[in-house]
Amino acid sequence: MLKRAASHELIPVVVLCLFAAWAFLARPSLPRETDAELHVLRTAELAYALRAGDLYPRWAADFYYGYGYPIYNYYAPLTYYLANVFTLATPTAAVFGVKAVFVLGYLLGGVGTYQMVRRTHEVPAGLLAAACYLFAPYVFLINPHMRGVLAEFFALGIGPFAFWLTARHIDDPSRGSLIAAALATTALILAHNLLALVTFGLLAGYVAWRLAVMRDGRPVISGLPLVFGLLLSAFFWLNVALEGDAVQLGNLIGPGHFDFRNHFLSAGELFAPSLPLDLGALNPAFRFNLGVAQWVLAAIGAAAAIRLRRLESGYFALAGTVLIALMLPLSLPIWEGLPFLAFIQFPWRLLGPTAFCLAILAAGALDWLPKENAWLRAAPLALPLLRALPGFVPPGWGDFGPTDRLAMLNFELNGLALGTTSTGDFVPAGVDVVPGPQPTMIAAYEQGGPVDRVNRATLPPGATVDLLGQRTISHRYRVTSSEDFTLRLYLFDFAGWRASIDGQPVPIETASPEGWITVPVPAGSHEVRVWLGTTPARTLTTLISVAGAAGLAFAAWRLPASARSERAAPGNRAQAAAVLGGTMLLMAISGAAGWFQVRSTGVVAEPAExxxxxxxxxxxxxxxxxxxxxxxxxxxxxxxxxxxxxxxxxxxxxxxxxxxxxxxxxxxxxxxxxxxxxxxxxxxxxxxxxxxxxxxxxxxxxxxxxxxxxxxxxxxxxxxxxxxxxxxxxxxxxxxxxxxxxxxEPARGPVDVPVPAIRVDSEIQPGIRLVGANLTPGTSFDAPLGQLAVDLVWLSNRGDLPAYGTWLRLVAPDGTVVAQAHRSTDEKQYPTPLWTDGEVVREVMGLWIGEDVTPGTYRLEVALSEDTPSAWHPVTLIERSLP
Structure with a gap:
């Protein structure tokens, strides 16, 4: 009876989860404008490998123009396997599989949050927490729809589930609780590399808090789910650590878009309401925010936790505060002091775990309301849903299109991304220059047959190479030649690739700079096999995972078969369900009518200034x-x-x-x-x-x-x-x-002197030093004609300077001036008499290089003078060539 009642309790939660996932359920296909496209292609590629019998390929054979890419060895693979479970490993059904995993993420996140709260609170509080989490802007809209990041979103779903199962295990350890919590932790680690790191840290902190602050649970048994989660997933995460130098992981933390310094949030944006989405835009503007209902209810709940001395809520208040601080610019010293944080790339990624912390706290807001007034206690459930109305209807999308191997190739040929990653994160270390696509391989993909990866242009006269068999990570050839030669394959070398000739192992050599596999083949007729095998690291980490499974079975056997299932009283469920139902109906009507969202039409963009x-x-x-x-x-x-x-x-x-x-x-x-x-x-x-x-x-x-x-x-x-x-x-x-x-406007206070590409550091006139220059297109000029842009960087060492003009010229080896430019003091953006002591000043000028400037080495010179200059100073040498 109790179990039936508990299962009935979940009906409103499941409905709420499905309502949050409505766009994935109601609309066909998936968008190609977000990262969802990348995840669909990865799912389809894995399906090809599974159908070929390669159950854990580690290698995407059709990525990087068909040269291969070890993405499954480094990027958490769980979501792609789950998607293929839904599609029975059918590549053409990858869109359906990815949508199913998105929906599953909503279900896990909502149910996990609800169950976490129901341990200590009534049903309305559990529903409020689930609503706050599911409709937090980052969880409901930004991650699944605006970004389309399947793996990260699924980690946001499995995270609350892992928290609940871990908490349940600490409450009442049993065989089932240990196995469930360990498997959930394993799934978390296999869901998304970066978010798993954050969420696992929060889980470990929660266990420590229960033990040290709440004096709750048994130390060894309480931590077992985390230990076994690490062991079971060691075949993945530990292998990534051990084989990190086999690829170019450093690309993940390069400058520019993926530099965490560029992605801190202001407090104003974090706590601001969501922007109404313009459905007339392909990529409407949105805010990286917490959600007003979420942080307001969390603050009220935190106050209630202090009043009632709810120690468990204290952990989530502390964790949420730390996470919020880490998204603000004031945390820059922490990010720079802990190098591993750079791999998170975007501080706003912490919005997801923060949403969970706020949701747990928000449940406590009902503690301020009288228990005898069921409708009053149910009313706050409407707040997180209504505050989601500005983004309730995500941008529409059309048909996704094909997901076969040719579609993957066309995706890369169109310049979208290579290997479904933005920075070449997992390009093998031996690839110094990423080669372009090969016409023979493009033709093979277009014909739909086996892909010919043999560099036939390098075969000796009379040699033949016939393909005998091909799988995702295995290639067999019949090679016939009258002389020794090197067989060159359009296949990236990577840790674990092996070769054999007539069954005997032979060494593989990496061709530079492309990083392709080459195999020395003796004269005669031979069967050459190239395949991706194991490595010491893969063998070791697999054994650790197997040992972890055995250890989990033994530890579970030592625990009681079942445990007590203690929960708070259910409270008034009917009123809470009614408020949720009415609010969802109102949202559905408003979404269909477009009451809270914008739709630009014609040639007008409503947000434009x-x-x-x-x-x-x-x-x-x-x-x-x-x-x-x-x-x-x-x-x-x-x-x-x-x-x-x-x-x-x-x-x-x-x-x-x-x-x-x-x-x-x-x-x-x-x-x-x-x-x-x-x-x-x-x-x-x-x-x-x-x-x-x-x-x-x-x-x-x-x-x-x-x-x-x-x-x-x-x-x-x-x-x-x-x-x-x-x-x-x-x-x-x-x-x-x-x-x-x-x-x-002028810079505030003293500034650091920049370091230009070309260093000169020479005093050109008393009180003025030329620090250096930046040239566009650079010190090599190979266009038939055009402008050489020269960005001079000056440093003034005093004020009250004379009015100097600036001269530039390009001088041939024989002293002939082939190009010259002059800017008088009246023409300058910022004349020298206005310069102050210690001020850095840029001056941009241009030299026209005509067709009459013949190939050779020229000297770029500069002068500052009140009239015709008598002294010229060298800047750099310019190499002139013609196409």
Missing amino acids: VDTRAYLEGGLDLIGYAIGQQTVRPGESLPVTLYWKAREPVPANYQVFVHLTTSADTTWAQSDKLNPGDYPTTRWPLDRYLRDPHAVAIPTGTPPGTYQLRIGLWLRDSGRRNLVLAEDGTILGDTVLLAMPVTV
Whole structure:
């Protein structure tokens, strides 16, 4: 009877979970505009391996143009296996499998949070916690829909479940509680590398808190689920640690987008309400926030915990506070002091675990309300759901398309990502230069047969190589040649690849710089086999996991077969279910009616600060823009958001730039992107606009004054910019000049002297040193003609300087001046008489290199003078070549 009642209790929770997952259940297919596309392709690739009999391949044979990629050896694989369970390892059904795992994540997260709270609270409190967690902005919207990160989202689902099962095991240890908690911890570790690290740390802290602060549980038995979770998953995580040097893991923490320093949140954003999503956008704006209902209810619940001395809630208050602090800029010294934190990449990733902590605390908010008033205690359940209305309807999506091997190749050929990762995180260490795609392999994928990975152009005359068999991690060839030669394969070498000739092992050599496998083959007819085998690290870690399974079985056998199932009284369930049901109905109606969300139409982007209509060659229009601030200082970034829309199908993938300029050919700062809005232009729909945010970094030394922003598109392959057109087709230029000026103000206080690419450190005039220069395109100039941009960095050592003009020239070995530029003091953005002692000043100039400048080595020289210079100073050498 009690078990039946407990199972009936879960019905409202399960309904709430499915309601949170409504978009995945109600809509067909999945979006291609988010990382969900990457996870679908990984699922399909694993399905091919499973169908070939490779149960744990560690290797994605069709990634990186077919050269292979050891992604399953390093990226947590659980979600891809679960997706293939749902599809019976059918590659063409990968979309369905991924959707099922998303839905499962909602179910696990909601039920786990509810059960964690029900140990100590009534049903309404458990439902409130589940609602707060499921509808937290990061859990409900940002992670599954705006980012589409399947693995991380599933970790957010399994995390609360692991907490509940661990807490239950500490409450009443038994065979079942130990096995369940250990398996949940194992699943957490196998779900997502980075979030598992954070959540496991929170779990360990929770166990320690129960033992040390609450004086609850038995020390050894309480920690067993964590120990066995680590042992059972050692075949994965420990192997990653031992084989980390076999790939280029350092790419994960490079500068730029994946540098944690660029992703701290302000307190204002964290505690702000969610933005209404513009459903007329392909990638609408959103906030990385906690959710107003979540943090308000958590604060009320924390106060109740203090009043009632709920020690368990104290842990979640402490953990939540620490997590929030780690997302703020004030935590920078901690991130820099603990190097492993850099692998988290985005401090805002901690929003997920924080949401769980806040949800547990929020349950305590009901402690302030009288128990005899059931409707009053049920009313707060509506708050987290209603606060989710601005993002309740996520952006729509169309048909995903095919998920076969050719689709994977086309994904990479379109420039989206190689290996379904952004930074080449798991490229084998022997790959110094990533090679481009091979026409023979592209043809094989297009034909749909076995992929020919033999570099046939390097075979000796008369030699033949026939494919005898091929699987994900195994290739057999019949090789016939009249002479010894080296068989070269379009296959990345990696730890564990082996080769044999007629059954006898032979060494593999790595071809540089591509990192391909080569095998020395003697004259004659031979069977050559190349396969991915085990390594000492893989063998060791697998044995540890097997030993862990045996240890878990033994430890469970030593525990009681069952334990007491003690829970708080259920309380008034009917009213809580009624409030949830009514609120969900209201949300469904409002979502269908679009009451709380925006939908831009036509050529208008509602969030744009300024509406415009600039026609660009290639079928793209700039329809608006917003500049976050019109005043900026050196060392800061200027936020600029562009709004684009395709007026017709776009024929190529264009690149975008935002230049801070004083003239069309003088650029002081810029932001460049491979894809506007981080989405290839050939895939833009015609019915929605695309938001393209930029952060234009203002370098140290940029002189104060008024600047203009110029926008443009270009094609990387040719270097050609897209023309800007009038409505009648008249050519207006190749950049769009924005109407809003930008003011650069002087830097605050002393600044560090920057280190330019070319160091000079020479006194050019009394009180003025040339620190160095940055050149664009660099010290090699191979274009037929064009401008060499020279960004000079000066350091003033005193004030009250004369009015100097600046001269640049390019000098041939025989002393002939082949190019020269001059800027008088009146033409300068920041004349020398305004310079102050200790001030760093940039000066951007350009030299025109014509076709008459013949190949050779030239000397770049600079001069400062009040009139015609008599003394020139060398800057660097320029290598001139012609294509």
